Amino acid sequence: MFGLRTWSELLYAMTDLPVVGAATLSMLLALALGLTLSVTGVGLALFAAGLALAREIGGLERARARRLLGLHLDPPAWPRPAPGFLRWVGSTLADGVAWRAALYLLLRLPLAFMTWVLAAGLWAVGLADLTYPAWSHLYPQSWAGMTMDTPPRVLEVTAAGALALLAAPWVVRGAVRLSRALVGFLLGPTALSERVRTLEERRGRAVEDSEAALRRIERDLHDGPQARLTTLAMDIGRAREALAEGADPSGLLDQLLEISHQNAREALVELRNLARGIHPPILDSGLAAALETLATQSALPVDLDVSDADRPSPAIETILYFCAAELLANALKHSGGRRVRISLSGDDTSLLLRVEDDGVGGATMAGGGLCGLEDRVRTVDGRVAIRSPRGGPTVVTIEVPRHA
Amino acid sequence: MRDGGEQLRVVIAEDSVILRDGLVRLLTDRGHLVVAEATNGDELREAVMGHRPDVAVVDVRMPPTHTDEGLRAAIALRDDDPRVRILVFSQYVETRSARLLLAHGAEGVGYLLKDRVAEVGEFLEALARVAAGGTVLDPEVVSQLVRADHHSSSVSALTAREREVLALMAEGRSNAGIARALFVSEGAIEKYVTAIFAKLDLPPYPDDHRRVLAVLRYLDI
Numbered sequence: 001m002f003g004l005r006t007w008s009e010l011l012y013a014m015t016d017l018p019v020v021g022a023a024t025l026s027m028l029l030a031l032a033l034g035l036t037l038s039v040t041g042v043g044l045a046l047f048a049a050g051l052a053l054a055r056e057i058g059g060l061e062r063a064r065a066r067r068l069l070g071l072h073l074d075p076p077a078w079p080r081p082a083p084g085f086l087r088w089v090g091s092t093l094a095d096g097v098a099w100r101a102a103l104y105l106l107l108r109l110p111l112a113f114m115t116w117v118l119a120a121g122l123w124a125v126g127l128a129d130l131t132y133p134a135w136s137h138l139y140p141q142s143w144a145g146m147t148m149d150t151p152p153r154v155l156e157v158t159a160a161g162a163l164a165l166l167a168a169p170w171v172v173r174g175a176v177r178l179s180r181a182l183v184g185f186l187l188g189p190t191a192l193s194e195r196v197r198t199l200e201e202r203r204g205r206a207v208e209d210s211e212a213a214l215r216r217i218e219r220d221l222h223d224g225p226q227a228r229l230t231t232l233a234m235d236i237g238r239a240r241e242a243l244a245e246g247a248d249p250s251g252l253l254d255q256l257l258e259i260s261h262q263n264a265r266e267a268l269v270e271l272r273n274l275a276r277g278i279h280p281p282i283l284d285s286g287l288a289a290a291l292e293t294l295a296t297q298s299a300l301p302v303d304l305d306v307s308d309a310d311r312p313s314p315a316i317e318t319i320l321y322f323c324a325a326e327l328l329a330n331a332l333k334h335s336g337g338r339r340v341r342i343s344l345s346g347d348d349t350s351l352l353l354r355v356e357d358d359g360v361g362g363a364t365m366a367g368g369g370l371c372g373l374e375d376r377v378r379t380v381d382g383r384v385a386i387r388s389p390r391g392g393p394t395v396v397t398i399e400v401p402r403h404a
Numbered sequence: 405m406r407d408g409g410e411q412l413r414v415v416i417a418e419d420s421v422i423l424r425d426g427l428v429r430l431l432t433d434r435g436h437l438v439v440a441e442a443t444n445g446d447e448l449r450e451a452v453m454g455h456r457p458d459v460a461v462v463d464v465r466m467p468p469t470h471t472d473e474g475l476r477a478a479i480a481l482r483d484d485d486p487r488v489r490i491l492v493f494s495q496y497v498e499t500r501s502a503r504l505l506l507a508h509g510a511e512g513v514g515y516l517l518k519d520r521v522a523e524v525g526e527f528l529e530a531l532a533r534v535a536a537g538g539t540v541l542d543p544e545v546v547s548q549l550v551r552a553d554h555h556s557s558s559v560s561a562l563t564a565r566e567r568e569v570l571a572l573m574a575e576g577r578s579n580a581g582i583a584r585a586l587f588v589s590e591g592a593i594e595k596y597v598t599a600i601f602a603k604l605d606l607p608p609y610p611d612d613h614r615r616v617l618a619v620l621r622y623l624d625i
Contacts (some may be wrong), residue, residue, distance in 0.1 A: 222495055226518075
């Protein structure tokens, strides 16, 4: 009962009044000054400063609650304003997080006062009474008109002290619980702010994803077709020079022409594959058709089960196609299985892609490929689930909305 | 040697196997000797230090980052020893890269578009020029520099013909080379050059090699 929790809560209660008191008073000072001067710009800035102070104190309060009460609360996301003093003032005045923090401080002040008085009072009185026998002859106390100096009376006081001390932790806990609730209620993230934060993260990821994809395309073009065509041009140039110098056509020329022809053919293959990697033309005929092609071209036999007639938006089709292609490639490379089952189903709002192989299992999100896949799916608010126990089978389920 | 030129000892730094093989074939055909092949900046450095070639042919883009390793290796090599002759070539030419490359002098340095290897004769001539201590700058880069709107009235005061000669000078060609390119006599070119230097208010440079730098500096490289 008098364990760590009691002492932490007591510390919390005791630091309440000084911390909350100082903070609230400063904030109120700033807000009040701001209001009175609000006809001038300075007033507004002061008001904003007061709100910002409240927001920062909110952080402190969250930390205090975390350290001493074990309350783990994510900080609420608040919009970071663009640089510039005026922008800062404007966004702070409109910041819900700051206003809620200010409200918290206002409500908290009386609560802090009460908590502090209760905690200090009970502990002080309890300790004093418990030790009464030691100093009763110095300062005898009177209670209800009686002087408590006879042994039975002294004992009564001591008993009262003991009771107070026993009750103290519980009373403090109750008061602290109220504070804790207030912290959770007003200083935590709201559903809306969380949504905004998530969307911003995803947008960031989507942008980086497309940037990385473009860079990959440029590099593939540079290393593949461009290199080949340069060599092709070089070889043809040499052939022309050789001819101009009267070289023996059948010898050097034949060799040069063969190499050039080879290079041209391989450049065509590389370009075709590259184009397909960017946008497979078959997707224009729909995801079902594209999955069929994927299945027939796959080295592993694929059972395809498509039970969805309505086409989703093109972006969703593309994402699902590339997911299926990657999962199929993974199954081929890592699973050691013999068959793959791909199924596509859905309802009015979402689509479900399921890829299952009968291999050895053990697939995790940790691999780079699956992680990238998840990132891409999440940019459209989709979800990826993997079930892959050791020994198999592996089932990957991807759920996405019909429209991005 | 096939065309009566000197045999050159060449180091090739290019990570694409296809292209590297093509270059080796091209050079060996002509009678040059490829003493070493490198696929990244470190290998290039080792090859040049170890073999001391007459010229190194270096691709700007190599592993590990595939951005500008070759360019940086070339600059580092020339920082250590300005006598090293390097012909850098790239899929895209940029004035900024040319600037960096020429920062420590224009002797024995070249910067060409990869496409130029298709003009076999010109490429080999450029290679020989760099190996002999001259300068080679891709016409693409030069045309960007010579565009009249970039400059003060002096360049626009040049006649069209004079601007052509200026551009060819900036590419690093000698008077003889310019004369060949424009199908006029070397004497005519000398007259143009004198006129150009007078109009641009530059002291005349007797040395073909050194004037490249002056011209390029003038053109803000």
